[in-house]
Amino acid sequence: MKGSLRQSMTWLHTWSSITAGWILFAIFFTGTLAFFRAEITHWMQPELHVSTPSENSAEVGYQYLLNKAPDAKEWSISLPTERSETVSVSWRYGNERGREQLFAQRSQLDASTGEDLAPRDTAGGNFLYRFHFELYAMPRWLGETLVGIVSMMMLIGIVSGVIMHRKIFADFFMFRPKKKLLSWIDGHVLASVLALPFHLMITFSGLLLLGGTLLPWNGNGGGHGGPPEGGAPQERGGRPAEVVNAEPIAPHINHSALLAPIMAKASAHWGVPVDRITIKNPGKENTTFTVSGANRVELSAGRGGNSGLVFNASGERISEDPASTAPNTTQAVYNYMDMLHQARFADSVTRWLLFFAGILGTLMVGTGSILWVEKRAKKQLGLKGFELVRGTNIGAIAGLMVATGAYFWSNRLIPADMAMRSDWEVRVFFIAWLACVIAGLLRRDRMGWLWQTAAAAALFSLLPVLDVVTSPVGVPDALRMVFDVACVLIGILCWYAVVKLKNGGKPKRRSAAANRKPDADNMKPVRPRGRTKTEQPA
Amino acid sequence: MNTGNVSPATAITLRVVIAVAGGYAASTAISLLFAAMNEMSDRQEVAFIRMVFFLVYTVYIIWIFAINDLQKVLVTGLATNAVAWALVWSGVFS
Amino acid sequence: MMTLLCLVLCCIGFMHFSMANTKHFSAVTGKDLDDIAYGKIIFQVLGSSFLLVATWPAIAGWETEIGLVVWCGLMHVAAAMVSLFYTYLPGFVRVCWMWLMPGGLLQRAIAR
Numbered sequence: 100m101k102g103s104l105r106q107s108m109t110w111l112h113t114w115s116s117i118t119a120g121w122i123l124f125a126i127f128f129t130g131t132l133a134f135f136r137a138e139i140t141h142w143m144q145p146e147l148h149v150s151t152p153s154e155n156s157a158e159v160g161y162q163y164l165l166n167k168a169p170d171a172k173e174w175s176i177s178l179p180t181e182r183s184e185t186v187s188v189s190w191r192y193g194n195e196r197g198r199e200q201l202f203a204q205r206s207q208l209d210a211s212t213g214e215d216l217a218p219r220d221t222a223g224g225n226f227l228y229r230f231h232f233e234l235y236a237m238p239r240w241l242g243e244t245l246v247g248i249v250s251m252m253m254l255i256g257i258v259s260g261v262i263m264h265r266k267i268f269a270d271f272f273m274f275r276p277k278k279k280l281l282s283w284i285d286g287h288v289l290a291s292v293l294a295l296p297f298h299l300m301i302t303f304s305g306l307l308l309l310g311g312t313l314l315p316w317n318g319n320g321g322g323h324g325g326p327p328e329g330g331a332p333q334e335r336g337g338r339p340a341e342v343v344n345a346e347p348i349a350p351h352i353n354h355s356a357l358l359a360p361i362m363a364k365a366s367a368h369w370g371v372p373v374d375r376i377t378i379k380n381p382g383k384e385n386t387t388f389t390v391s392g393a394n395r396v397e398l399s400a401g402r403g404g405n406s407g408l409v410f411n412a413s414g415e416r417i418s419e420d421p422a423s424t425a426p427n428t429t430q431a432v433y434n435y436m437d438m439l440h441q442a443r444f445a446d447s448v449t450r451w452l453l454f455f456a457g458i459l460g461t462l463m464v465g466t467g468s469i470l471w472v473e474k475r476a477k478k479q480l481g482l483k484g485f486e487l488v489r490g491t492n493i494g495a496i497a498g499l500m501v502a503t504g505a506y507f508w509s510n511r512l513i514p515a516d517m518a519m520r521s522d523w524e525v526r527v528f529f530i531a532w533l534a535c536v537i538a539g540l541l542r543r544d545r546m547g548w549l550w551q552t553a554a555a556a557a558l559f560s561l562l563p564v565l566d567v568v569t570s571p572v573g574v575p576d577a578l579r580m581v582f583d584v585a586c587v588l589i590g591i592l593c594w595y596a597v598v599k600l601k602n603g604g605k606p607k608r609r610s611a612a613a614n615r616k617p618d619a620d621n622m623k624p625v626r627p628r629g630r631t632k633t634e635q636p637a
Numbered sequence: 638m639n640t641g642n643v644s645p646a647t648a649i650t651l652r653v654v655i656a657v658a659g660g661y662a663a664s665t666a667i668s669l670l671f672a673a674m675n676e677m678s679d680r681q682e683v684a685f686i687r688m689v690f691f692l693v694y695t696v697y698i699i700w701i702f703a704i705n706d707l708q709k710v711l712v713t714g715l716a717t718n719a720v721a722w723a724l725v726w727s728g729v730f731s
Numbered sequence: 732m733m734t735l736l737c738l739v740l741c742c743i744g745f746m747h748f749s750m751a752n753t754k755h756f757s758a759v760t761g762k763d764l765d766d767i768a769y770g771k772i773i774f775q776v777l778g779s780s781f782l783l784v785a786t787w788p789a790i791a792g793w794e795t796e797i798g799l800v801v802w803c804g805l806m807h808v809a810a811a812m813v814s815l816f817y818t819y820l821p822g823f824v825r826v827c828w829m830w831l832m833p834g835g836l837l838q839r840a841i842a843r
Binding site: 289292293294296297397398399435439444448449452453455456459 | 734793794796797800801803804805806807808810811814
Binding site for chain 1: 652665668677678679680681682683684685686687688690691694695698699702703704705
């Protein structure tokens with residue numbers, strides 16, 4: 100385009116970002132929340148809150164399976180972990196190739212008593228997670244394609260943003276708000292630059308994950324969940340077909356006493372606790388126990404990166420399912436990016452770090468859209484197109500947060516036994532969002548922002564209170580705490596925005612100390628020197 | 638072709654089309670080329686092509702927008718595609 | 732523990748980097764960076780060194796592949812913290828630099 104590289108990149112940055120801005124904000128926001136998908140789903144199933152992990156959680160699961168499905172060919176017991184408070188059991192009668200039961204049945208149990216907790220019907224964190232990459236109420240290929248296009252625009256936005264702002268790295272820490280409150284451009288630049296490695300990684304890896312849909316001519320990727328991962332898949336059952344009826348009826352051997360020593364041996368071997376036990380042919384002499392734990396240290400292996408240990412019916416270790424490793428560098432790199440994006444490997448610290456970076460990314464997109472409007476406000480006020488963008492901005496950004504808050508609130512307020520309640524929770528989300536978009540179009544000024552941001556702030560910051568009041572267990576467990584804390588943080592950010600909106604950008608009186616600083620406050624953050632009218636004839 | 642008289646709107650549209658559509662096509666060809674240059678298993682190839690594609694596509698779009706002259710943009714778009722696809726179809730690398 | 736160590740090292744690294752910038756330097760110390768021989772380079776090298784050393788506790792805590800992710804994540808946090816310190820706690824930055832940071836101590840030793 101005519102003009103310097105900086106001007107071209109500014110144009111490209113502005114237009115690729117703003118056009119994608121609203122969907123992108125939704126993707127970023129739901130994606131960041133989806134890092135805590137398991138915690139959200141747990142929070143949204145209060146019936147599960149009564150469960151507390153205990154030393155004999157494994158035995159409790161075993162006992163349930165013994166009563167419920169003694170003839171099953173395979174049992175699986177998932178123990179409470181850092182991200183789950185209940186025992187999840189599943190059982191399967193046929194093998195994978197048998198007709199009887201292709202899908203395992205499952206239950207969630209109280210980890211201390213083994214009671215079958217029947218959690219309320221809810222989409223939980225999975226709604227947000229799926230929305231993040233395939234949106235809603237449209238064929239999967241369409242949703243993924245839209246998300247993919249928008250993600251590509253984001254990648255272009257980031258790269259062009261870096262090129263146009265090359266000098267930023269010299270003045271990097273230089274952000275000095277004139278008033279004590281950040282200006283929109285300060286916020287935008289900060290949020291972008293501070294987590295730049297993350298933004299690049301998450302966008303690029305996101306594109307890779309959608310590669311199956313975006314590059315239909317390329318192999319058999321097959322959309323989400325079907326990327327080519329490295330290593331041989333771990334064997335999980337799949338024995339040759341056995342004739343079920345011909346076995347003589349033998350008394351069921353209760354192996355529950357073996358569980359504790361087996362788990363102890365495995366966790367001693369790895370240094371981490373066991374999180375899952377799969378029992379094949381339970382109750383027989385040839386029963387085998389395959390245990391796995393959170394012992395992943397590699398991301399390049401992809402999803403098969405944990406190693407498992409196999410024990411026999413006498414409690415002796417008979418083999419080790421090694422962790423698969425990537426067969427070549429290409430797949431190692433690919434898997435690394437895949438795993439990074441989905442954070443399946445992440446422990447508490449890592450997950451919070453990713454969440455922090457995700458929040459910065461969400462802020463980056465949100466402040467960008469707001470900045471675009473602010474910059475053009477003087478010149479374009481009153482023009483239809485501009486007013487449309489200005490109004491929709493409110494609903495797309497603040498309104499989305501209100502909708503998410505409403506979704507969480509509806510989970511506790513809609514009766515647990517109401518029919519189709521999970522559909523209703525999702526409806527509440529969309530109705531709230533639509534209402535906010537309409538409200539934003541009607542009230543397009545600062546007050547419109549103020550109302551919706553304040554509503555979002557209230558919804559989020561009061562969630563812990565709602566949690567305590569509407570859960571059968573008052574005091575939150577660790578998982579609920581994660582959710583409650585994350586929501587409070589989001590609430591605080593919203594309140595900060597409310598304060599900023601109330602002050603209306605008038606500079607506060609400088610404190611005496613600020614006046615004494617040598618030259619500090621006169622240094623403006625670097626801005627692109629281009630004109631506001633960034634349309635350039637090509 | 639005198640592109641000096643083209644209206645700004647048309648010019649930008651043209652540029653966007655070349656960057657997005659031309660870029661997609663060219664990136665496809667280039668990734669296929671790179672993949673053909675190396676021996677690799679099917680799974681590896683799918684992963685490889687995905688990574689190369691998005692890298693190339695990003696660079697391509699940035700490049701198209703960095704070029705000042707619209708005429709150069711047209712030429713670049715056509716030329717890159719012509720060369721890349723010719724190489725792919727000629728099977729020189731497989 | 733390793734987390735904290737990594738974070739602190741990253742913060743120190745970024746603080747050195749920012750001091751390699753003339754405007755920051757004068758804002759914090761009141762002196763001119765150009766007066767210090769090779770000041771800019773030294774601070775940048777020190778900054779990079781601290782950031783590199785910060786990978787050690789991260790890898791020690793998490794093994795290489797995940798450790799590097801943690802290191803990156805903590806760099807984001809450290810960058811945010813250092814930026815906020817400059818804005819809201821400039822006095823704290825001054826004290827840190829003059830008394831605690833190798834760069835600052837070096838500066839006081841060199842500049843005469």
